[in-house]
Amino acid sequence: MLNKALSGSKGYWSWVVFLLILIGLGFACYLWQLNKGLTITGMSRDVSWGLYIGQFTFLVGVAASAVMVVLPYYLHNVKVFGKITVLGEFLAVSAIIMCMLFIFVDLGKPMRILNMILYPTPNSIMFWDMVVLSGYLLLNIVIGWKVLECEHQSVTPPHWTKILTYISIPWAVSIHTVTAFLYAGLPGRHYWLTAIMAARFLASAFASGPALLILLSYIVRRFSKFDPGKEAIQKLAAIVTYAMIVSVFFVGLEFFTAFYSRAPEHGMYTLQYLFAGLDGYSKLVPLMWLFAVLAVVALILLINPKTRSNDSGLKIACVATFVSLWIEKGLGLVVGGFIPNPFERVTEYAPTVPEVLITLGVWAVGFLLLTILYKIAVSVKEETA
Amino acid sequence: MEISRRHFLKIGGICVLGLVAQPLVKAFAQSDVSKASRDPKALTGKKWGLVFDATKCKYSEGCRECILSCHRTHNVPAIDDKKEEIKWIWAEPYENAFPGQGHEYIAAEIKEKPFIVLCNHCTDPPCVRVCPTKATFKREDGIVMMDYHRCIGCRFCMAACPYGARSFNFKDPRPFIKEENKEYPTREKGVVEKCNFCVERLDAGLMPACVEACPHKALFFGDLEEPGSDVSKILRSHYTIQRKPELGTRPNVYYIIV
Numbered sequence: 030m031l032n033k034a035l036s037g038s039k040g041y042w043s044w045v046v047f048l049l050i051l052i053g054l055g056f057a058c059y060l061w062q063l064n065k066g067l068t069i070t071g072m073s074r075d076v077s078w079g080l081y082i083g084q085f086t087f088l089v090g091v092a093a094s095a096v097m098v099v100l101p102y103y104l105h106n107v108k109v110f111g112k113i114t115v116l117g118e119f120l121a122v123s124a125i126i127m128c129m130l131f132i133f134v135d136l137g138k139p140m141r142i143l144n145m146i147l148y149p150t151p152n153s154i155m156f157w158d159m160v161v162l163s164g165y166l167l168l169n170i171v172i173g174w175k176v177l178e179c180e181h182q183s184v185t186p187p188h189w190t191k192i193l194t195y196i197s198i199p200w201a202v203s204i205h206t207v208t209a210f211l212y213a214g215l216p217g218r219h220y221w222l223t224a225i226m227a228a229r230f231l232a233s234a235f236a237s238g239p240a241l242l243i244l245l246s247y248i249v250r251r252f253s254k255f256d257p258g259k260e261a262i263q264k265l266a267a268i269v270t271y272a273m274i275v276s277v278f279f280v281g282l283e284f285f286t287a288f289y290s291r292a293p294e295h296g297m298y299t300l301q302y303l304f305a306g307l308d309g310y311s312k313l314v315p316l317m318w319l320f321a322v323l324a325v326v327a328l329i330l331l332i333n334p335k336t337r338s339n340d341s342g343l344k345i346a347c348v349a350t351f352v353s354l355w356i357e358k359g360l361g362l363v364v365g366g367f368i369p370n371p372f373e374r375v376t377e378y379a380p381t382v383p384e385v386l387i388t389l390g391v392w393a394v395g396f397l398l399l400t401i402l403y404k405i406a407v408s409v410k411e412e413t414a
Numbered sequence: 415m416e417i418s419r420r421h422f423l424k425i426g427g428i429c430v431l432g433l434v435a436q437p438l439v440k441a442f443a444q445s446d447v448s449k450a451s452r453d454p455k456a457l458t459g460k461k462w463g464l465v466f467d468a469t470k471c472k473y474s475e476g477c478r479e480c481i482l483s484c485h486r487t488h489n490v491p492a493i494d495d496k497k498e499e500i501k502w503i504w505a506e507p508y509e510n511a512f513p514g515q516g517h518e519y520i521a522a523e524i525k526e527k528p529f530i531v532l533c534n535h536c537t538d539p540p541c542v543r544v545c546p547t548k549a550t551f552k553r554e555d556g557i558v559m560m561d562y563h564r565c566i567g568c569r570f571c572m573a574a575c576p577y578g579a580r581s582f583n584f585k586d587p588r589p590f591i592k593e594e595n596k597e598y599p600t601r602e603k604g605v606v607e608k609c610n611f612c613v614e615r616l617d618a619g620l621m622p623a624c625v626e627a628c629p630h631k632a633l634f635f636g637d638l639e640e641p642g643s644d645v646s647k648i649l650r651s652h653y654t655i656q657r658k659p660e661l662g663t664r665p666n667v668y669y670i671i672v
Binding site for chain 1: 569605
């Protein structure tokens with residue numbers, strides 16, 4: 030089936046070349062980082078995680094795209110999702126690969142990464158994150174590929190793919206939970222030390238993953254003869270709607286606990302920094318308000334059945350959902366946790382140009398993989414249709 | 415290639431022998447003495463702790479002996495950029511060292527009084543809990559130590575430490591070491607570091623560098639589990655506080671405020 034990725038239109042190849050250029054730029058910057066150290070990034074002693082770990086955290090959420098089509102299809106017999114389960118799974122595969130790359134580029138000593146396996150440490154949540162992410166990656170690539178291969182050969186998929194699919198459903202919950210636990214178990218970080226962190230991660234994942242899947246479905250429909258189907262897209266839109274409502278609700282809960290209790294250990298200072306500025310520092314304020322505005326726009330367009338069932342309305346809603354959650358989770362949550370620092374001082378963070386280029390490079394790797402996998406999947410679907 | 419049954423059994427037997435031999439040698443030939451024998455002069459303790467007496471410290475009058483001595487001993491680079499600086503021991507005003515433990519009417523001289531801060535060598539250290547490679551670990555004598563050769567530079571420990579005690583080598587630290595102490599290793603870029611309670615000096619029978627260097631006897635070091643030690647006596651006879659005790663980390667650095 031791989032050969033299907035090797036023939037394509039001019040547009041396909043220009044897109045691939047464009048991604049390869051971004052990857053090359055990112056890789057060059059990474060070599061620079063390898064040589065100079067993380068000093069070329071905007072991270073500091075106080076804000077010791079930045080854009081890389083933010084992207085990692087956000088993309089674990091995007092990987093939820095798979096479970097949100099697989100669960101309704103296999104457990105609730107939602108037939109319309111049958112056509113697009115593989116799209117969900119392949120998006121999850123690309124997202125997890127990006128997650129792993131973001132962890133890798135964030136390491137100070139990447140050549141020692143195998144120490145995580147050579148000295149396995151079960152009391153470290155990072156160890157478990159490695160276990161659940163690699164497991165989820167394997168499950169999705171194996172299931173997605175085998176089922177697609179069977180479709181290609183016009184045979185029914187073997188029984189074991191179904192068993193693996195059932196395993197992959199609770200496994201998906203584990204990746205968001207364990208990733209949230211990276212943050213939610215640290216005693217000194219008030220903004221992260223909240224029991225609903227895992228629930229927030231699940232909710233925002235179930236919104237951002239399917240939102241991107243909807244956008245990708247529109248792209249697939251536009252550029253190929255394969256149509257994921259209006260009904261499937263509408264079902265996904267309903268999922269995004271509920272998940273986005275719950276996501277925003279959860280953020281609201283954090284605000285209530287922080288500002289009504291007025292106890293500094295519930296993250297009040299961080300929320301002040303993020304949305305109003307603290308001690309005269311306010312770099313993230315415009316972005317956080319952009320999050321708020323986009324979240325409201327997304328909710329209005331999603332809740333209103335007229336705009337949700339309208340193609341362009343849904344597209345805008347999905348872009349708004351995706352971008353707003355990217356700001357909230359991929360930037361505000363991670364950076365905010367470090368502000369103020371343990372001495373109650375504010376050190377601000379802004380990524381540098383090479384840091385942004387490395388980040389774009391990793392995204393480009395993910396999208397290249399996604400393009401190849403989708404090209405194969407769509408070509409098979411076109412043939413069998 | 416043909417393998418006769420006899421040949422197969424021979425090879426199999428040797429393999430089994432090989433597998434059994436190593437544990438057998440370990441079981442019978444291992445002595446009780448650990449491989450690296452300890453210097454008889456070495457200071458030993460059950461739980462090391464440090465007390466800082468703010469009433470004696472002359473930091474506000476310009477004394478920097480503890481900091482200079484520590485950083486010289488451990489090849490801590492002098493990086494001026496606040497964002498990338500490396501520090502094992504330094505001073506913070508009361509209100510920053512003990513956030514939430516002051517109030518708006520507190521005497522100005524206490525509010526701004528400098529307090530020496532360093533790794534607390536917590537009894538229940540979050541940094542050890544989160545490290546994915548055991549590069550940060552706790553010794554039996556309570557010291558939280560780092561293996562710079564195992565650290566992968568993920569900085570999870572920095573996120574976990576509620577005391578800001580950890581520094582990361584964003585760049586190669588060696589050009590920033592003014593005078594290298596050949597007795598102690600330097601670090602590479604990409605690893606985390608922090609105060610080690612001078613394990614290398616304790617092993618040689620010496621007190622930590624900061625304690626030894628303090629000309630005003632403001633720092634005390636000793637075994638908290640030993641009732642006769644200096645630190646135990648001070649803790650029994652003075653009112654002392656810890657940094658952020660509410661977090662349950664049980665720090666082993668104590669402070670005399672007034």
